[in-house]
Each structure stands twice: as structure tokens, then as C-alpha cells.
Amino acid sequence: MSGELSLPIRLLGLLSYGGIRSTSDLAKRLGVSEAMVGMMAEDLTRRGYLQALGGGDCSTGCGGCAVVSQCKLPGAEDRLPLLALTEKGKLVAASSA
Amino acid sequence: MTQPLRQPVTPTRPLPRPNLRLVQPACHDAGPGALPHPEALTFALVGQPNVGKSTVFNMLTGLNQHVGNWPGKTVEQKTGTFRFDGAAANLVDLPGTYSLTANSEEERIARDYLISQRPDVAIAVVNAAALERSLYLVAELLALDTPLVIGLNMSDVAAQHGIHVEPHVLEAALGVPVVPLVAARNEGIRDLVAAAFKLAYDPAAFRPNRPVIRPEHQPVLEQLVEMMGGCACDRYAADWSAMKLLEGDAEVTAQVKGSVAPELWNEIHKVLLQHEDAYLDIAGGRYEWIGRMVRAAVTQPRAGAVTLTDRIDRVATHPVFGLGLLLAIFGLAFALTYAVATPLAEWLSEVVLGGLAGLAATLLAGAPAWVSGLVIDGFIGGAGTVLTFLPILAIFFALLGALEDVGYLARGAYVMDRFMHLMGLHGKSFLPLFLGFGCNVPAVMGARILEERRARFLTILLAPLVPCTARLAVLAFLTPAFFGSRAALVTLGLVALNLVVLAVAGIVVNKVAFKGEQTAFIMELPLYHAPNLRTVGLYVWNNTSSFLKKAGTFILLSSAVVWALSNLPGGNPETSILAMFGKALEPLGALMGLDDWRMIVALLSSFFAKENTIATLGVLFGAPEAGASLATQVSAVMVPAASVAFLAAAMLFIPCLATVATIKQETNWKWMWISVGLLLAISLGAGVVIYQGLRLIGVGV
Ligand SMILES: Nc1nc2c(ncn2[C@@H]2O[C@H](COP(=O)(O)OP(=O)(O)OP(=O)(O)O)[C@@H](O)[C@H]2O)c(=O)[nH]1
Ligand SMILES: [Mg+2]
Numbered sequence: 001m002s003g004e005l006s007l008p009i010r011l012l013g014l015l016s017y018g019g020i021r022s023t024s025d026l027a028k029r030l031g032v033s034e035a036m037v038g039m040m041a042e043d044l045t046r047r048g049y050l051q052a053l054g055g056g057d058c059s060t061g062c063g064g065c066a067v068v069s070q071c072k073l074p075g076a077e078d079r080l081p082l083l084a085l086t087e088k089g090k091l092v093a094a095s096s097a
Numbered sequence: 098m099t100q101p102l103r104q105p106v107t108p109t110r111p112l113p114r115p116n117l118r119l120v121q122p123a124c125h126d127a128g129p130g131a132l133p134h135p136e137a138l139t140f141a142l143v144g145q146p147n148v149g150k151s152t153v154f155n156m157l158t159g160l161n162q163h164v165g166n167w168p169g170k171t172v173e174q175k176t177g178t179f180r181f182d183g184a185a186a187n188l189v190d191l192p193g194t195y196s197l198t199a200n201s202e203e204e205r206i207a208r209d210y211l212i213s214q215r216p217d218v219a220i221a222v223v224n225a226a227a228l229e230r231s232l233y234l235v236a237e238l239l240a241l242d243t244p245l246v247i248g249l250n251m252s253d254v255a256a257q258h259g260i261h262v263e264p265h266v267l268e269a270a271l272g273v274p275v276v277p278l279v280a281a282r283n284e285g286i287r288d289l290v291a292a293a294f295k296l297a298y299d300p301a302a303f304r305p306n307r308p309v310i311r312p313e314h315q316p317v318l319e320q321l322v323e324m325m326g327g328c329a330c331d332r333y334a335a336d337w338s339a340m341k342l343l344e345g346d347a348e349v350t351a352q353v354k355g356s357v358a359p360e361l362w363n364e365i366h367k368v369l370l371q372h373e374d375a376y377l378d379i380a381g382g383r384y385e386w387i388g389r390m391v392r393a394a395v396t397q398p399r400a401g402a403v404t405l406t407d408r409i410d411r412v413a414t415h416p417v418f419g420l421g422l423l424l425a426i427f428g429l430a431f432a433l434t435y436a437v438a439t440p441l442a443e444w445l446s447e448v449v450l451g452g453l454a455g456l457a458a459t460l461l462a463g464a465p466a467w468v469s470g471l472v473i474d475g476f477i478g479g480a481g482t483v484l485t486f487l488p489i490l491a492i493f494f495a496l497l498g499a500l501e502d503v504g505y506l507a508r509g510a511y512v513m514d515r516f517m518h519l520m521g522l523h524g525k526s527f528l529p530l531f532l533g534f535g536c537n538v539p540a541v542m543g544a545r546i547l548e549e550r551r552a553r554f555l556t557i558l559l560a561p562l563v564p565c566t567a568r569l570a571v572l573a574f575l576t577p578a579f580f581g582s583r584a585a586l587v588t589l590g591l592v593a594l595n596l597v598v599l600a601v602a603g604i605v606v607n608k609v610a611f612k613g614e615q616t617a618f619i620m621e622l623p624l625y626h627a628p629n630l631r632t633v634g635l636y637v638w639n640n641t642s643s644f645l646k647k648a649g650t651f652i653l654l655s656s657a658v659v660w661a662l663s664n665l666p667g668g669n670p671e672t673s674i675l676a677m678f679g680k681a682l683e684p685l686g687a688l689m690g691l692d693d694w695r696m697i698v699a700l701l702s703s704f705f706a707k708e709n710t711i712a713t714l715g716v717l718f719g720a721p722e723a724g725a726s727l728a729t730q731v732s733a734v735m736v737p738a739a740s741v742a743f744l745a746a747a748m749l750f751i752p753c754l755a756t757v758a759t760i761k762q763e764t765n766w767k768w769m770w771i772s773v774g775l776l777l778a779i780s781l782g783a784g785v786v787i788y789q790g791l792r793l794i795g796v797g798v
Contacts (some may be wrong), residue, residue, distance in 0.1 A: 005381075006311065006377055006378045006380075006381025006382065006384075006385070007381045007384045007388075008377045008380055008381050008384065009377050009378070009381065014617075015615065015617035015619070018155060018518075018617055019515075019518050019617055019618070020510075020514040020515065020617070020618045020620055021617060021618065022414070022511065022619075022621070022622045023620070023621045023622065024406075024407075024622060026619065032384070032390075032587070033229060033388075035230070035620075036384060036387065036388065038369055038621065039229060039230060039233065039384075039430065040380075040384060041619055042382060047240055047345075047746075050619070051547075053539070053542075053543040053618075055547060080619070080621040082510075082543070082620050083618060083619040084617070084619075084622075085617060086545050087614060091582050092374060093617075
């Protein structure tokens with residue numbers, strides 16, 4: 001199978017056209033588990049191929065706001081943040097698609 | 098075909114122990130202090146944080162342990178001894194690590210220890226319930242030369258999740274001894290130790306099935322080895338260093354850089370730059386290897402939950418049905434909130450507040466008029482009325498928290514994006530916006546991915562239009578004050594309207610600024626599961642308690658201020674300062690049906706806090722009496738069409754301070770004011786359009 005691209009490259013390739021992809025959908029397309037997609041996505045983020053959006057934490061800077069705790073919905077913190085391709089990731093994605 | 102990353106020089110001979118000259122740890126004393134039995138075998142426990150390493154360590158060493166720090170580090174070091182079948186052994190409990198990339202202090206300690214102190218056998222404790230993650234570390238451990246045995250821990254937790262790992266199959270696939278454990282119950286630890294001793298006595302028997310590196314990278318690895326190989330270091334160490342260099346490992350890079358001539362380093366650096374993406378293949382080799390192991394040894398991971406989630410998502414994430422479902426669920430949530438809480442709120446208002454007002458009137462009969470006015474109309478009428486809406490907020494937050502905890506809310510943004518795609522809009526700007534479903538702040542920050550300034554600023558301008566949870570709460574809170582029992586339908590209509598406004602604005606921005614440029618996103622949609630009462634309860638408690646705190650302080654104060662402004666000078670509200678101010682704005686208010694100056698003042702007071710709207714209404718309409726809830730009093734001065742306009746304006750009014758501050762931080766003062774001005778215009782404009790539109794078609798007038 002030396003001709004086939006490696007898993008992380010194929011994952012980036014699946015992101016080469018626009019839109020939102022769920023980890024479960026990506027897992028099905030790659031033939032791996034969703035946990036594996038999550039792991040690879042975190043790894044690619046650390047390596048600068050993907051970037052996390054927002055950070056999901058709006059509790060900073062809204063001290064006086066009465067609804068500040070609503071920003072932190074239960075369970076949201078142990079989930080993967082929303083990720084998007086970086087310029088570096090786009091280059092790989094484009095060349096593998 | 099692909100080649101193993103490293104093959105034993107000759108399969109029958111024990112592996113040569115590496116002399117890792119190139120990768121010596123920075124200081125040599127990174128190992129534990131003198132071991133109690135220097136002549137005995139030494140085993141090291143490695144594994145991720147929280148997998149049960151220390152549990153195994155404590156079971157084996159009992160009281161024979163020494164706890165200190167790793168030399169020069171703040172990380173705890175545990176060493177000890179134990180006896181097994183008459184033989185003594187040292188045991189080291191290494192810090193928990195996810196990989197051996199030397200990203201953290203813990204990872205560096207564990208890696209340095211394994212490389213420089215070379216335990217006889219490394220005992221990897223892995224988590225059967227999250228085998229893939231654990232195996233990544235195993236893949237890296239196999240790249241070192243230490244013989245390895247695996248303790249498959251947390252088998253009980255795995256079984257609870259329906260994950261079944263077959264230890265014998267895993268052992269055969271890995272070529273590494275695998276011993277099932279439940280460390281917390283001392284099950285399997287003896288077998289694990291037996292396997293470790295066996296391997297220590299016969300290291301030649303260690304023939305693991307290692308991850309492979311792609312053949313196309315072999316030449317560059319050879320080249321790097323060659324370049325570094327000016328030194329007579331051994332082949333194995335050079336291979337490992339070359340791979341780590343190619344992976345971009347910071348520590349190894351620094352060490353190689355420091356140990357070769359500058360000209361040579363420039364050459365090496367050039368080669369590395371040419372193969373910048375080699376990491377993807379090296380890690381890919383590990384992931385593929387993990388996939389093979391897991392496919393072989395794990396049966397039916399979470400089959401039940403997976404198929405249920407799949408089945409629900411066929412509808413819930415469908416671009417059209419999903420959007421319908423989203424609206425239906427919100428409609429239902431509001432309906433339920435009002436059905437349960439509105440009677441409670443009315444009871445609180447009429448019986449409790451009314452009684453309180455009556456009591457205060459009797460008690461303060463002898464006091465000056467302004468004191469009873471301030472207490473009855475100001476405090477009870479203002480802050481007290483706000484408090485009667487507490488049941489509504491509590492139930493709304495309970496439902497919202499449950500929806501999130503069940504795993505549904507994450508689908509909201511997903512569905513909106515898919516819907517946009519269905520309409521042929523693959524816009525780059527939508528997703529940061531839809532992030533705002535939880536909160537507008539991440540939506541504003543999410544716009545960072547847009548490189549072009551104009552596109553970024555336009556997206557930031559739109560972000561506050563997203564109905565965040567706070568806005569929904571405000572809506573849940575205000576609507577029943579105007580519509581009583583019909584609140585659910587009105588609320589849903591307003592949410593739908595808001596989504597339409599957002600979609601239209603998104604389309605415009607997409608056309609103006611993006612010209613179809615696209616980006617893809619990865620989003621995790623969690624498995625659906627039953628809500629956890631504790632989590633949801635905590636969420637409700639946090640929100641209601643902060644609401645109570647605010648009502649007791651800020652709202653109380655503003656109620657007093659509103660009361661004072663509406664009674665000065667002279668004590669007649671109709672000629673007060675506030676009335677004069679409100680009446681001056683009546684021409685604008687009239688456009689959206691607000692003929693009563695009190696409504697205009699209430700709308701503007703939400704600038705400080707959304708709850709102020711209700712407090713102001715409460716003060717200006719006086720303390721509640723039996724049979725006259727705020728809703729009935731308000732509907733007496735305002736037609737329904739004007740009420741809808743009022744609510745739409747209140748909902749779209751300037752966002753919370755945190756969002757405004759983030760907008761300032763992500764743009765500049767000028768754009769922040771543009772944003773505030775724009776939202777003011779949009780909210781008042783929406784009010785006017787809605788009122789005039791409804792009047793035109795003759796609804797609610
Ligand atoms: N259910 C279950 N719990 C376990 C098992 N083994 C250990 N635990 C529990 O898991 C928790 C973590 O165990 P530790 O031994 O402290 O984990 P560790 O690997 O030393 O963690 P770090 O030192 O943080 O890296 C403890 O509460 C243990 O009681 C097991 O097989 N099943
Ligand atoms: Mg520990």
C-alpha cells in the first residue's frame with residue numbers, strides 16, 4: 001500500500017473543499033474510528049496544519065455579566081474545538097485532493 | 098513494500114543496546130536517586146496520566162517506596178522495590194505522558210529516563226477503554242530500544258462502555274506480551290510482573306511488530322544518518338535521532354545542532370526543510386499501525402450508542418429536516434418553559450408580591466410618602482417583579498442545559514452550515530457566525546481565520562446578530578411579560594426571524610467580501626446520551642444564583658434610580674424627568690407602535706442590563722395588584738403588533754459588554770462604534786419594519 005497517502009494527509013485532503021465535516025463522517029470516509037480522527041486532528045493542530053476557532057470560552061472579560069455562566073454550556077469543554085485548515089494545512093490538502 | 102522502521106540487525110541476536118550519544122539528556126542525573134538494589138532488575142512503569150500506573154506501583158511496592166522529586170524538576174518521582182518469587186526488583190513510577198515528543202516536562206523526564214537509565218523492561222500501562230490513544234504512546238515506546246510488556250488496565254471501564262479487547266489477539270498483533278488488569282482490584286498484577294521478569298531474563302524474545310516508515314522516506318533517513326554519522330555512534334541511535342529530526346523534535350534538533358559543525362548543520366537543516374511534511378507520514382505510519390491493532394483486537398466499540406446516534410443524526414443533521422427539527426425543539430422548549438413556569442410566575446407576582454406590597458403599605462403607613470413609594474413602587478415593583486421571572490429562567494436553563502448535555506445543541510451550527518450549502522452558499526464566513534449559538538464572543542474571535550481584513554470585519558459586525566443563549570434567555574424572560582400564555586409561539590417566531598436576518602446578512606457578506614472562497618471545518622458531534630442530572634443541575638444553579646445576585650444588587654439599585662427619576666420633580670410621574678425624556682422620543686417610538694413613553698424608557702434601559710426592561714416596567718406601572726399581572730397591564734397600553742416590535746428590538750439591541758469588548762479587541766475603536774451603531778439601527782429598524790408590516794397586513798392591531 002505504499003502508493004496510498006498516509007492517514008493524516010488523507011484527512012487534510014477531505015477538507016480541501018468547503019463546508020463543515022463531522023468527525024464521525026470523516027471517520028467513515030477514512031475507515032477509522034472517530035477517536036482516531038479526534039487524535040489526528042489534535043495532532044495536526046499541534047503541528048500547525050489545523051487551527052482551533054474561538055476557543056469557546058467567553059468567560060474572560062465578562063465579569064459583570066449576569067449571564068456569564070451561560071457561555072459555558074455543560075459538557076462543552078471535553079469536546080474537540082471547531083477546527084479549520086491553516087495556510088500550511090491548505091497546501092497539503094490541495095496537493096492531496 | 099514498506100520496511101520496518103528498524104529491524105534487528107540479525108533476528109536471532111539480542112538487540113544491541115543503544116549508546117545514544119546524540120540524545121543524551123541535558124543533565125545526567127535525570128534518573129532516580131540511587132536505587133536500593135543496584136544489582137537487581139529495574140522495571141519502569143509508563144503510560145498516560147490516570148491509567149493506573151501508581152495503583153500498580155503501590156500494590157507492588159507497598160511500604161518499600163521512596164517519594165521525592167526528579168532532580169531539578171517539580172515533578173514527583175516515585176521509586177521502590179518489591180520481591181517476586183524470591184527475586185528482588187526496583188520499580189520506577191514514571192510521570193504520565195501521552196507521547197514521547199518531549200512537549201512537556203513529564204514527557205521529557207519519561208523519555209530521558211528510558212533512554213539514559215535504560216530499565217531492563219518498561220511496563221506500559223494502557224487504558225482498554227481508550228486503546229487508540231494509549232497505543233500511540235506504545236508506538237513511540239517501540240521506537241526506543243527498551244523491551245516492553247503491556248498491562249491492559251481499566252478492562253472493567255471498557256466493559257461498561259461495551260468495548261471488548263481481546264488480550265491474546267492484541268498480544269499476537271503487537272508481538273508484545275499483553276496482560277489484562279484491573280489494577281484497582283489487584284487483578285492481573287502478578288501475571289504482569291511474571292511477564293516482565295520473563296522478558297528481562299530473555300530480552301532476545303522481544304520481537305515487536307513496529308510501526309513502519311514509508312519507503313519514500315528511507316533515502317532521506319539514510320541521508321540524515323550519513324550526515325550525522327561523522328561520529329562513530331551506533332546505528333540504532335542514529336536511526337532514532339534521524340527519525341526524530343524528521344519529525345521536528347525540538348530537543349533532538351537542539352542536541353544535534355549543538356553537536357555538529359555549523360556548516361554541517363546548515364546542510365542538515367536544508368534537508369529537513371525539504372521534508373517538512375515528513376511528519377505527516379511518520380505519524381501516519383503510527384496511526385495506520387494503531388488502526389490495524391485495534392481492528393484486530395477490539396470488538397464492537399460502543400455499538401449501541403453509535404447506531405442510535407447514527408439513526409437520530411440521519412434526521413437531526415439533515416440540511417432541511419434538521420433545521421425543522423431545530424426550530425421544533427426550540428419551540429417545544431419554550432412552550433414547556435412557559436407552560437410550567439408562567440403560572441408560577443403569576444402566582445409569585447399576584448400573591449407573593451401583591452401581599453408584600455400590601456404588607457409594606459400597612460407598615461409604612463406612618464412614613465413619608467417618598468419612603469413608601471420607593472419601597473412599594475421602586476423595590477417591590479421593580480426588582481421584585483424581576484424576581485418573579487426566576488422560575489421561567491430556571492426551567493429555561495434546565496431545558497437548555499439538558500439539550501446540550503444530551504449532545505443535541507452541537508448540531509445547531511452544523512445544521513445551519515449544511516443548510517447554507519444546500520442553498521449553494523459555501524461561504525467561508527458562516528461558520529464563525531454559527532459558533533455564536535453558545536456565545537457571541539467565540540464567534541467574534543472565530544473570524545480570525547479570515548485573512549482578509551474587510552471580510553473579517555464584516556463577519557465581526559454580523560456576529561452579534563446570532564441568537565446566543567443569553568439572548569434566548571432574555572427572550573424567554575421578556576416575552577411572557579408581554580404575551581402571557583401565547584408567549585411560546587411569539588418566541589419561536591422571533592427566533593426564526595432572527596435566523597432569517599442572519600442568513601440574509603450572511604448571504605450579503607458572502608457576495609460582497611468572499612466571492613465564493615471556501616474553507617472546511619472539523620466539528621465533533623458527540624454521541625447522544627442520557628443527560629446527567631448533576632451537570633444540568635449545576636448549570637441551572639450557576640445561572641439562577643448569578644441572576645439572584647444581580648437582582649439583589651444592580652437591579653435593585655436601578656429600580657431605585659428609575660423610581661427617583663420618574664418621581665422628580667414634584668412626585669407626578671407624568672411630569673417627571675423620565676417622562677420628559679421618554680416623551681421627547683415619542684415620534685420615534687410611534688413608528689414602532691410605542692405610544693406610551695414608559696415603553697420607550699423601558700426599551701432604552703436594557704442598554705445597561707436586559708433585566709432592567711422588566712424592572713423599569715415594574716416601577717413605572719406600579720406594584721402588582723391582584724388580577725393585574727404585568728402582561729395584562731402592558732397589553733392595556735400596547736397592541737400586540739407593537740409588543741412584537743418591542744421584543745424584536747429588545748432582542749437585537751446592543752450585545753453584552755463582553756461581546757462589545759471583544760469586538761474592540763479584534764478590530765479597533767472605530768469598528769466597535771460602527772458595530773454598536775449598526776446594531777442600534779438594526780434593532781430599532783426591525784421594530785419599525787415589524788410594526789408597520791403587521792399593521793399593513795392587519796395582524797395584531
Ligand atoms: N475502574 C478502574 N479504576 C482504576 C483501575 N486502575 C486504577 N484505577 C483508578 O484510576 C485512578 C488513577 O489511578 P493512578 O494509579 O493514580 O493513575 P496514574 O497512572 O498513576 O496517574 P498519573 O500519576 O496522573 O499519571 C485511581 O482512582 C485508581 O483507583 C481499573 O482497572 N479500573
Ligand atoms: Mg501516578
